[in-house]
Amino acid sequence: MTILAMHPTMTEQPVRGVVPSTYVRLLYEYLDMQGVAAAALLGVAAPEAADRGLLRYPVAAWRALLQRAAEHLHDPLLGLHLGQTITPAHFGVMGYVLLACPNLGAALARTLQYQRLLYDVNPMRTTMEGSDLLLEWGVDQGRPGPLVDECAISALMQLMHNATGRRIVATEICFVNPAPANLQPYRDWFACPVLFGQAVTSIRFPRALLALPLRQPDTVLLNVLEGQADALLAQLPPSDDFEQAVRRCIARLVREGQPELEMVANELHVSTRTLHRRLAASDINFRELRESIRQHLAEDYLADPRLQLTEIAQLLGYSEQSAFSRAFRRWSGQTPYDYRQRLLSSRKLECQ
Structure with missing residues (x-):
């Protein structure tokens, strides 16, 4: 058989x-x-x-x-x-x-x-x-x-x-x-x-x-392990997945401020025209992609109660917490504080 x-x-x-x-x-x-x-x-x-x-x-x-x-x-x-x-x-x-x-x-x-x-x-x-x-x-x-x-x-x-x-x-x-x-x-x-x-x-x-919370969350350990994972990723042969390379680049640069198209193109060693064309071929808008990545990172950080809102704003490249709050309200329709409180409340309910 x-x-x-x-x-x-x-x-x-x-x-x-x-x-x-x-x-x-x-x-x-x-x-x-x-x-x-x-x-x-x-x-x-x-x-x-x-x-x-x-x-x-x-x-x-x-x-x-x-x-x-x-x-x-x-x-x-x-x-x-x-x-x-x-x-x-x-x-x-x-x-x-x-x-x-x-x-x-x-x-x-x-x-x-x-x-x-x-x-x-x-x-x-x-x-x-x-x-x-x-x-x-x-x-x-x-x-x-x-x-x-x-x-x-x-x-x-x-x-x-x-x-x-x-x-x-x-x-x-x-x-x-x-x-x-x-x-x-x-x-x-x-x-x-x-x-x-x-x-x-x-x-x-x-x-x-x-x-849903995980069983063994540890932000400090996560930062250390991510460094090791990045090192492993760097040892792999080049990937054809251009979109993922752009996403990783934006996520890395966002801590330094608002990554612009030119900055990402330079990091990826392509022209801005090539970057725009390849994203457009996948029906991806650079600004929308950048905002989506920032939002997902913000939600990740807000899930960790040990991070202060001012720290999260800095991690996302905002010079002021108020700018981060305005952006988060635009993304989700609620303030970062309200989002975190609802998240913590749902966790308590899950544990009961």
């Missing part, structure tokens, strides 16, 4: 991107628990925990390992099962970065910022739609296939469960791959509608969940 017989896939096509050794090590551990000699089955050496995620595997090779293991175990749902065994500790520094964030929203923001360290295939995009947050992965770099996609999505959901200490239930989950013969295992574990054959892979969940 082949895996194609157990789980239908799209027509085979080239797929680009890489995954960290975390996933291969996870597969080794899973096979060991099943009493399978992983090295003999997979034909590759087990990654060392000390590699800190720098050892990376082409996603096509990762898909082949999953297919080999799934066929051996006669488990077409291996991706779904494997993702459920992941923990933040598997990601080393990046895992601890996520755990040290104040809330789920901050952890997802870091996931977006450092996604190349976590899963460097089709980039994740976030969109706010009314009261929902939508996480999307397109097919720009190809279709990795059901086993890869299902492992990645179940792993992300499991990491959110681990970080918050509670079951996170999405409103809807979509996959680009054809529907399997039996949908019930997906509905049982995700506990929400799961759709297949969609244009993009996505997770939709209530925006209010972003305020």
